[in-house]
Amino acid sequence: MSAAVELRRVSKVYGSGPTEVQALREVDLSVRAGELVAVMGPSGSGKSTLLTIAGTLEDPTSGDVFIAGHEPARLSRNDRARLRRRSIGYVFQHFNLLAGLTAVENVALPLELDGVPVKAARAAAMEILARLDLAERATHFPDELSGGESQRVAIARAVVGERRLLLADEPTGALDSLSGESVMRMLRRAGNDGVAVVVVTHDAQMASWADRVVFLRDGRVVDQTAPGPGPESLLAPGAN
Amino acid sequence: MSIRHALLALLSEGPKYGLQLRQDFESRTGEVWPLNVGQVYTTLQRLERDGLVESQGSGGGPQNVFTITPTGADELTEWLRTPPEVVPPPRDELVIKVLVAMRVPGVDLPELLQVHRRHLVQAMQEYTRLKSEIAEGEVELSLVVDAELFRIEAIVRWLDIADARLKRQPVRAPSNESAPRVGRKIAGVRR
Numbered sequence: 001m002s003a004a005v006e007l008r009r010v011s012k013v014y015g016s017g018p019t020e021v022q023a024l025r026e027v028d029l030s031v032r033a034g035e036l037v038a039v040m041g042p043s044g045s046g047k048s049t050l051l052t053i054a055g056t057l058e059d060p061t062s063g064d065v066f067i068a069g070h071e072p073a074r075l076s077r078n079d080r081a082r083l084r085r086r087s088i089g090y091v092f093q094h095f096n097l098l099a100g101l102t103a104v105e106n107v108a109l110p111l112e113l114d115g116v117p118v119k120a121a122r123a124a125a126m127e128i129l130a131r132l133d134l135a136e137r138a139t140h141f142p143d144e145l146s147g148g149e150s151q152r153v154a155i156a157r158a159v160v161g162e163r164r165l166l167l168a169d170e171p172t173g174a175l176d177s178l179s180g181e182s183v184m185r186m187l188r189r190a191g192n193d194g195v196a197v198v199v200v201t202h203d204a205q206m207a208s209w210a211d212r213v214v215f216l217r218d219g220r221v222v223d224q225t226a227p228g229p230g231p232e233s234l235l236a237p238g239a240n
Numbered sequence: 241m242s243i244r245h246a247l248l249a250l251l252s253e254g255p256k257y258g259l260q261l262r263q264d265f266e267s268r269t270g271e272v273w274p275l276n277v278g279q280v281y282t283t284l285q286r287l288e289r290d291g292l293v294e295s296q297g298s299g300g301g302p303q304n305v306f307t308i309t310p311t312g313a314d315e316l317t318e319w320l321r322t323p324p325e326v327v328p329p330p331r332d333e334l335v336i337k338v339l340v341a342m343r344v345p346g347v348d349l350p351e352l353l354q355v356h357r358r359h360l361v362q363a364m365q366e367y368t369r370l371k372s373e374i375a376e377g378e379v380e381l382s383l384v385v386d387a388e389l390f391r392i393e394a395i396v397r398w399l400d401i402a403d404a405r406l407k408r409q410p411v412r413a414p415s416n417e418s419a420p421r422v423g424r425k426i427a428g429v430r431r
Binding site: 040185188204205208210213215217222224 | 400
């Protein structure tokens with residue numbers, strides 16, 4: 001099976017001449033369905049650029065991007081927009097819920113924009129909210145939700161329908177530790193449901209929810225953690 | 241960790257047998273602090289000698305029921321409110337390694353910091369995995385795991401700032417004066 005998202009030797013340069021900034025340098029990254037990957041690095045290391053390129057919101061200067069085996073660069077403008085709409089969900093630091101819509105209307109919106117009849121879109125939105133234990137918040141407006149709840153609604157919106165790639169940029173950045181943890185638990189659950197999740201964060205506690213942590217420095221992937229060992233290694237100090 | 245005070249805390253709930261105290265202690269500390277029954281009885285004898293607990297029963301064995309005394313209750317309150325030592329250990333191994341590495345020719349400092357960062361983040365992943373498996377209601381274990389996560393995270397953050405600082409201010413030529421000066425200043429922070 002092809003990866004949910006794959007970057008091959010992706011580089012990105014902004015500007016030119018003396019103001020040129022090399023944001024990414026030959027980055028390889030592949031995330032499979034069901035995997036939760038955290039990308040860590042200091043400010044300016046290229047984390048957000050990596051996410052916008054993986055989400056096809058920006059084109060790389062060189063290198064290739066594949067989304068579930070499709071190559072967006074080779075698609076027409078319309079097909080590409082459709083691929084983005086149907087396959088990829090985004091979560092941002094500041095939730096970006098529409099204030100005039102209820103939680104369920106916010107979640108249904110991407111489906112409605114994609115031409116799904118309102119009734120069916122709302123039903124699908126209700127279903128995902130229920131699965132994420134947010135059913136009783138469905139008719140609340142964003143200003144009636146806590147920060148943690150708003151972000152969980154934003155996650156529901158990002159995975160509604162058939163979307164199988166979720167990209168999150170500092171999703172816990174505006175939240176206290178416990179709300180941040182509830183958001184990471186939710187992303188973990190999305191992963192367990194088969195969604196590929198990429199989270200960009202500088203917070204090691206949040207990154208530690210991931211199956212794999214990728215470290216970025218000066219636009220390069222410099223390191224990553226090993227796949228998880230069994231839980232027994234904790235109980236044997238010095239085992240690693 | 242003071243077993244003495246932990247036992248006083250458990251007795252503040254009401255009189256208990258020694259064996260019961262051991263079970264309660266382990267369940268309260270998320271079972272991360274195993275205690276043998278000998279340690280429990282030795283500690284109880286000392287507490288009784290110091291007038292902090294009283295026992296009823298004969299022979300000091302498993303039949304004895306222990307009760308906290310008013311002096312013991314005062315001692316417990318005092319201990320709970322005493323701030324723990326927050327001053328770092330005099331020689332933090334990782335800090336020493338990084339300071340030494342700054343003087344070793346050919347060491348790639350960012351790479352060295354990353355080796356330690358990866359190791360620590362992997363340890364955090366293991367604790368978080370453990371946390372994700374903790375059943376609701378096991379608050380004690382969650383608190384113990386949180387404490388470990390915050391402790392390790394603090395080291396990761398130190399590595400991050402060390403990385404950023406070294407990027408901005410490259411290592412200077414060795415100076416014989418700098419080390420004692422740092423030592424004296426840090427010593428001034430300690431109580």
